[in-house]
Amino acid sequence: xxxxxxxxxxxxxxxxxxxxxxxxxxxxxxxxxxxxxxxxxxxxxxxxxxxxxxxxxxxxxxxxxxxxxxxxxxxxxxxxxxxxxxxxxxxxxxxxxxxxxxxxxxxxxxxxxxxxxxxxxxxxxxxxxxxxxxxxxxxxxxxxxxxxxxxxxxxxxxxxxxxxxxxxxxxxxxxxxxxxxxxxxxxxxxxxxxxxxxxxxxxxxxxxxxxxxxxxxxxxxxxxxxxxxxxxxxxxxxxxxxxxxxxxxxxxxxxxxxxxxxxx
DNA sequence: CTCAGTGTTCAGTG
DNA sequence: TCACTGAACACTGA
Numbered sequence: 351x352x353x354x355x356x357x358x359x360x361x362x363x364x365x366x367x368x369x370x371x372x373x374x375x376x377x378x379x380x381x382x383x384x385x386x387x388x389x390x391x392x393x394x395x396x397x398x399x400x401x402x403x404x405x406x407x408x409x410x411x412x413x414x415x416x417x418x419x420x421x422x423x424x425x426x427x428x429x430x431x432x433x434x435x436x437x438x439x440x441x442x443x444x445x446x447x448x449x450x451x452x453x454x455x456x457x458x459x460x461x462x463x464x465x466x467x468x469x470x471x472x473x474x475x476x477x478x479x480x481x482x483x484x485x486x487x488x489x490x491x492x493x494x495x496x497x498x499x500x501x502x503x504x505x506x507x508x509x510x511x512x513x514x515x516x517x518x519x520x521x522x523x524x525x526x527x528x529x530x531x532x533x534x535x536x537x538x539x540x541x542x543x544x545x546x547x548x549x550x551x552x553x554x555x556x557x558x559x560x561x562x563x564x565x566x567x568x569x570x571x572x573x574x575x576x577x578x579x580x581x582x583x584x585x586x587x588x589x590x591x592x593x594x595x596x597x598x599x600x601x602x603x604x605x606x607x608x609x610x611x612x613x614x
Numbered sequence: 615c616t617c618a619g620t621g622t623t624c625a626g627t628g
Numbered sequence: 629t630c631a632c633t634g635a636a637c638a639c640t641g642a
Contacts, residue, residue: 352621383638410621428620429639463639465621479622506632515622522621603634605619 352426354410354520355563358488360432361407364414367434367455368402375450378468384446384461387469396470397422397449406474409483409519413474421474424459427466433458483519488560498549501541508544508552509537510602518556524579527607529555531578534614537599537606582607
C-alpha cells in the first residue's frame with residue numbers, strides 16, 4: 351500500500367544505505383512492464399560502477415541520482431517496496447532490481463504484482479508523471495488559498511479529488527479516507543460546495559496524518575489507536591474506535607470507508 | 615470459482 | 629478544451 355509515508359520511509363532507507371556508495375553489481379529481472387522505457391539489461395549495465403549521489407521524492411514517486419547525472423526513477427505502484435539487506439541476508443521473492451553496493455549491502459526493489467516502474471531518466475522533474483504533480487504536502491507549503499482555489503473549480507466528490515495527484519500529491523485511498531474521517535466530512539461531498547472551515551480541516555488533518563505516519567516510519571502498528579486505518583480492513587460489520595459502524599461506498603472509482611455518525 | 619484491492623493511465627462521455 | 633467516470637493493467641489472497 352505505498353502512499354507518501356511508505357515512499358518517504360523507503361527514500362530515507364535508500365539515503366542511509368546507498369548515498370556515497372558505489373554500485374558494484376546490478377541485477378535487473380526480465381520484466382517489460384516494470385522496465386518499460388529501458389530494457390532490464392541496459393539498466394543493469396548502466397548502473398554498474400556508478401555511485402549514488404542523492405535521493406529524492408515527490409508524492410509517491412522516488413528517484414536516486416547517480417554520479418553521471420542520470421536518475422534511477424522508482425514507482426512502487428500497488429505492491430512495490432524497497433529493501434536493504436545485509437551481506438548474508440536472504441532475498442525475498444519478486445525482486446525486480448538488486449543493487450549490490452560497496453560494503454556489501456544490497457538495495458532491492460521488489461514488486462509482486464508488476465504494476466510499477468523502474469526507469470533511467472536524464473531529468474525526472476521535467477516530464478510526466480512528476481511534472482504534473484501538485485506540491486508535495488510534506489516538502490512544500492500546501493497553502494490554504496491554493497487548495498481553496500483548486501477545489502472551487504471542481505464538481506467531483508472530495509474523495510475523488512483527494513486522490514488527484516495534481517492537487518494532493520502522495521495521497522492514496524486509505525489516507526484520503528483517513529483525512530475525511532478525522533475532518534468529519536462525507537466522501538460524497540462536492541468540492542465546490544465545501545465551506546472554508548471544512549477545507550481548513552481537510553488541510554490540517556492531511557498534514558497531521560502525513561507527519562505522524564512518516565514520524566513512525568510508516569509502520570501502521572504505530573499509528574494512533576484512534577485512526578480509522580485500524581478498523582477498516584475487517585470488512586464485515588466493522589466499527590471504529592468508538593464502536594460506530596463503518597460504511598463502505600464506491601466513490602471516485604474506489605472503495606471509501608467512512609462513519610456516518612461521525613460527520614460534523 | 616469469483617472478486618476486491620492497490621495507483622496510474624487511457625478511452626469514452628458530456 | 630476540459631472535467632469527470634470507469635475500465636484496464638497483473639497478481640494474490642480471501
